[in-house]
Amino acid sequence: MLAPDSPSIWWPWGITAAGILAGAGLGAAGWARGRGTGGEGGQQTRLDGEELQAYVDLMPIGVLTIDRQGGLVLCNRTAPSLLGIPREELQEVTWRSPAFAIIDASGDGLETEDLPWNKALSTGFRVSGVMVGIEREDTGDWAWLSVTAQPRCDASGAMVEVICTLEDVTQQKTAEVELTLQHLRDNLTSLPNRALFMERLSRAILRSDRRKFYAAILFLDLDRFKVVNDSLSHEAGDKLLIQVASRLRGCLRPEDTVARLGGDEFAVLFEDITSVNDGLLVADRISQGLATPFNINGEEVFTTCSMGIAISSSAETLPAELLRDAEVAMYRAKAKGEGSIEIFDPSMNAKALARFQMEGELRRALERGEFVLHYQPVVGLDTGRIEGFEALVRWIHPERGMVPPLEFISLAEETGLIVPLGTWVLEEACRQAGAWSRAFPADPPRLMNVNISARQFQHKDLIETVLDALRAARMDPGTLKLEITESIMMRDPLASLEAMKTFKSHNIHLVIDDFGTGYSSLSYLKRFPVDTLKVDKSFVDGLGKDPESTAIVAAIISLARSLGMRVTAEGIETMDQMVHLQKLACDQGQGYHFSRPLSREKAEELLGQDPRW
The missing domain is CATH 3.30.450.20 (PAS domain)
Structure with a gap:
């Protein structure tokens, strides 16, 4: 009763x-x-x-x-x-x-x-x-x-x-919920959007302080998502995002919130954790959940994600700052390599601010024309004569002077600025090569080496960009060498093979840069229409001192010969290294022993002297 x-x-x-x-x-x-x-x-x-x-x-x-x-x-x-x-x-x-x-x-x-x-x-x-x-x-x-x-x-x-x-x-x-969903949910994935995520984060921070537990954010960014958009289609990219959203839900507790913040960026809010280890367990669970390939229009697509973790310290923690901290940690993880996880610490803020300032300066440098090219000679080891140049970009900062490439190339790659910068490098190098071929004719013609970044190589307009630069410079395609690193080609060997075949159909030379430092399949290597293997400086340094380095260089040269390729050794700094390479029948070399990278004017002086080494 x-x-x-x-x-x-x-x-x-x-x-x-x-x-x-x-x-x-x-x-x-x-x-x-x-x-x-x-x-x-x-x-x-x-x-x-x-x-x-x-x-x-x-x-x-x-x-x-x-x-x-x-x-x-x-x-x-x-x-x-x-x-x-x-x-x-x-x-x-x-x-x-x-x-x-x-x-x-x-x-x-x-x-x-x-x-x-x-x-x-x-x-x-x-x-x-x-x-x-x-x-x-x-x-x-x-x-x-x-x-x-x-x-x-x-x-x-x-x-x-x-x-x-x-x-x-x-x-x-x-x-009311149906009406609210239109404003607080992502239209593509139906996940909470940024506005709803920030509202829930605010409440979570207050609750966590009262309960004496922590609230944490896991900021995720898909690796190489742009490749899917560019190679398969934007529709395929949308399908991948929908499937990723579904898997993320499956990796979390019902009370956790996963949101799509925009593009290929997601955030996870989880509460009542006792330490950062709880956050790492969630991150590991997500990594495993994304490891299985996704089926997109009958194609198997693999993706990983870079993740950053930030944990609230008190009720005074501002939601926007906590999200920013997690994003800073994510960028730090992305810089370490695909699939990495990084935990935020306060020292990252100073680095993030410096990175933000550098990004702004980098954008303005493109607009203001602050970049110049320097040219390092590529020398024939049997003749001792200049057979070409490698174009290397330099940034002349109005206040700091010459900024080393190591300080801005990786940032340009991360932000996507490497694509317009790479286009400028390609156009300027071709223009200069065309001018030199007319002012300093040689038989055979000297070649111009231009490095292609990972983002450039994945860009759908790369082939047309290269051909446009050649036409504008009135340059013979057979005098252009594109340098592509081993690791870039092996990210998607089949797509790389198709792109390289197209370049070869126009008689453009192809170089595998830093050969021996990455992982490549010999079955693919024999199929790639490559003209030259470039031996990394780390192996050249050990010539005459380290038997293993000498053996590796000899093996690379032998492999290239069997595949009908030439070999260029970079980073030659001493006469002894050059002699060892000549004995191994290496075709070309470059390095400080011959010349540092030179300005356009200094390179022209060198061409006029026609030196022998």
Whole structure:
């Protein structure tokens, strides 16, 4: 029996009875006429327990009476149907701290002290119209209820219970949610967008400080996503993002939030962690979840992601700053290599600021024409004569002077600025090579080597860009050498093979740069239409000193010979190194032993001298 043990309940007139009657659409005056003991003078109306139960059972709204200990004193027939919980089970619920999930209007979990009936019990004041969501036990759907909680005191004025009315607003809330989703959800993946993520992050930071746990952000950026867009299509890229979003959901707890911030960037918010190790476990789970290839239009597509982790330290943590910290850590991870994870530490902020400033200066440098090319001679080791040059970009900063390439090339690659910069290098090198071929003719013609970055090589317009530069410079395609590193080619060997075949069809020479430092498959190497292998400086340094280096260089030269390729050794700094390479029948060399990279004017002087080494 859910009614009280006593045969009757004393209701202070005008407090709870009036609220319930108003919710039922009757009114206090009508009830007073029915029971007849008046209310103007503060008199009380005595209701029989069974009569009260019968009355509240007629109400179209749910009614619950909860005592100070959280026990259920009374409920009507409507309440179980609204909550999706059988009447007998409701009596077993500890309402002070119910076991089932209860959320607020924004979808966040409600703390026990914020539940309407607990607030009314703790403050002694009426709590009106609080919207809560309760997961129905029978269907698993969310029931949305507008809850009003009214404390009830006994004749002596002591609070004994709280009477709650539950009004079903599910239909109204569902309509609101549908409208809200249009503004707070990503249209492509249906994940929360940045606005919703920041709102939930703000709440999480406050909750974590109260609970003495941490909230953390995991910032994710897909590696080589641009390759999918450029090589397969933007539609394929969208399909990949949808599948990635689905896998991310599968790696997380229901209470965690994963959002798409834009492009190929995602963020995960997780709460109640005790240390950074918990965050690393989530990151590792995500890495494993993305390891299986994605099926995009019948093609197997592999992707990894770079991740940065930042953890809130207190309630004073600003959400925007925490997200920024996680993004800074992600960029640090990306710089370390694909699939890396980095934990934010405060020292990264200074580096991030310097990086941001450098990026702005780099963009302006392109607009202002602050870049120049220097040219390092490539020398034939059998003739000792200049057979070509390698074009190397230099940045003449208006305040700092010459900025070393190591300080800006990797940043240009990360930001995508390497594509317009690489186009400028290609056009300027071709223009200079064309001018020199006419001013300093040679037989055979000297070649111009131009380095192609990873982003350039993946860019769909690269072939047309190269051909346009050759046409504008009136340069023979057979005098251009494109240098591509071994690691770039092996990222997507099949796509690389097709691009290289196209270049070869125009008689453009191809060089594998830094050969021996990466991993390449010999089965692919024999299929690549490569003209030259370039031996990395690290092997040349050990010639005559390190038997292993000498053996590696000899093996590379032998391999090139068997495949019909030439060999260029870079980083030659001593006569002894040059002699060793001549004995090994290496074709070409470059390095400080011959010349440092030279300005255009100095290179022209050298060409006029036609030196022999």
